[in-house]
Amino acid sequence: MDRGAKVFGALGQRLYSNRMRRAAKKEEPATYERLVYKNTSVYHYMSISLEFENEETLSPAQLKQFIVNGLKDIYGEVGGAFPFDLLKFDELKLTAILRVYNSGLVKLWSALTLLSSFDQERCAVRVNQERCAVRVNQVSPFLLALSGNSRELELH
């Protein structure tokens, strides 16, 4: 963290408390305040895309179950049990946005990378396995950054 930023932060806080004391007027212009947060986000966000050998359709719930199974395969029942959210799933393009706590990022990422087969139906008689791959397009602690991926800029 910049030293200057720290100083500014302290100064800002002082200004802030001054401001609090004089909070009588409502539409008074805001005083300068600067805050520096390090690792402020408790989440990391991932934008992923799926690739199947054959054309495949699946629902958001199926996708989530698929990832949960992948996590269990690698980290076991306990290690693989942590919450993550499937924020968005585009069923046509097969792209998704995941949200995971910082502590689970590495585990989720590794599990996604190692996912290689999609079990369509897990039954005792016939296990219909299909090869698939999950591509991690972008990872960021800010969900906002996911909508501004400059690597996707295509010009002709």
Next chain:
Amino acid sequence: MEALVNARLPADHEHILHIVALKKKQAEKFTTAFLKKNLTSMTEEKINDIVQHKAVLLHYARKKKERKKIKRTKGLNAKQRRELKVFQLKPENQKYELFLPLHELWKQYIRDLCNGLKPDSNPQNIQQKLLKADFHGAVLTVAKSKCPSYVGTTGILVQEMKHVFKIITMEDKLKVIPKRNSVFAVEIDGFVSHIFGSKFELRSSERSAKKFKVKGTIDL
């Protein structure tokens, strides 16, 4: 045999040799007296021992040749060399043109060494030859270096030392370039070879005897 030695001389012989043979007792006395007189360092018993010792070895002994000491011309030692600056190029001799003939000579030498450089020659063979060749007179260019300011320096190699190349540039400047952390390019008749300086830290005389190992990739 002993009897023969100890026998008296025949009387006629006495006459011919003009000597008078001593009687046996007299002879013995003479011998002991003679030995005693001449071998003063030995006791009587010892002399007796030697006299009793009959075996006499008569072997051939070569005369020891006297070795002539070859006087080696003692050269200058390192300190003297430094003081006299024998291996340093005088500023007035630091001319690129002065070294052009050396470069021509070197080209000739490399062509001879590689049996003539043709476009279809095997580059690997040439490299094998170049590895053992002498580079004095070659035009060296620094192709890569950890220190950016060396990159692009070109000139004729005038002196190779264990850790540095001394080259003279077109601008008549003598540059000392460390071998370590640089890659040099040598061009001859269209063949460009790259020398990894870090692996070349040897005197040129030592290099001719060194076995270079083939390595997949080398970093600076």
Next chain:
Amino acid sequence: MYRELEKCPRSLLVCEKSNFENEKSSHDTHVSKHYFNHKVSLVIPECRSLPPKLASVINNFKKYFLIKDLPVYEFLDKDFLENVVWNGALYALSYKTSIDQDNTIALLPSSHLILSVDKDTYEQLGLEGKPSQYNHKQPMRYVVTIDLTEKSMAPGGKRYQRVLSSLKERVPLKSHFLLARHNSGVEGDRVLQSLLARYQWKDHTPVVRSHTLKDLSCPSLRSTDLRGEQHSCDPSSFLEWLGAVSAGVSCDNTATSFTSTYVCPEPNTPVSQALHCTLSGLLLPEDIYSLLQELRRYFDEPKFTSWLSLTVHGFMDSPVSWGDREHGFHKGGENFYNFVLFRNQDYWLHMGTGSNDRCPP
């Protein structure tokens, strides 16, 4: 057992609160120092379509050029230096080069040429540079910064010759370039055109997309409460919500939902509609600044909403973020800033960077 697996790289978020009319407010430098902007996104609650004034500013964003396989030494051409580089702000950034694996080149409007090159290229290039700040034990990337306004860089000068021979003979670096110019002098245009004519090029205008979002809930914000302590929303959850709106993530989930538990941060107010407008391309800071000025005027007429937001995303593969601060990719390469404008000319500025970036100014 999994302790190592639970670590993650750091990120920085700087939040500022001030007023546009505050003399010391530095919103203009923050905008103008963020050179390479890839996307601008506007969120205006309670708005159905762009007001005409705003639309005209958005449509007046400068066009930019894509030049294929442009050798870098072309920037050092005497004519080009004198008429285009020194005279008027020129922005150039190599296109489709990843900062974490390729050689990336940028020309800043301050006439600094920045070459972010890998180790091998650096060793061959023969130009002084610094190892990148975001190296591991062994430096694998170097940053060469050349100030083109320096005296020794005058055409014909010793250093100029060296740079030219490095880029022309030793390592003929070339790349596709995105190029844009702010002040267009007549002479500068002529020189630029003559450069373009020698290569394959095309001009592009920033792509504008706008759509109206219906029936959503917006977090309530109070301009004096940046931290979100007095019944409003804290910066990171506000940015998360903004991201959710931009990405089209639905907010109506319950806490027990299997797929997603994301909900709009509390407290929030239902909004019948909101305008979401994006621009993408190589966007000049000058244009963004005039957009910001226009947005300030949005509240001149009475509006339902008390705030609106402007987000600017930088290029992930730009070698600099703000000013000449080095930027790296690591795993996201995010560098963006976001203005929240309030009715009384107060503003919040959020600046976010990933792990390979210094703290924003």
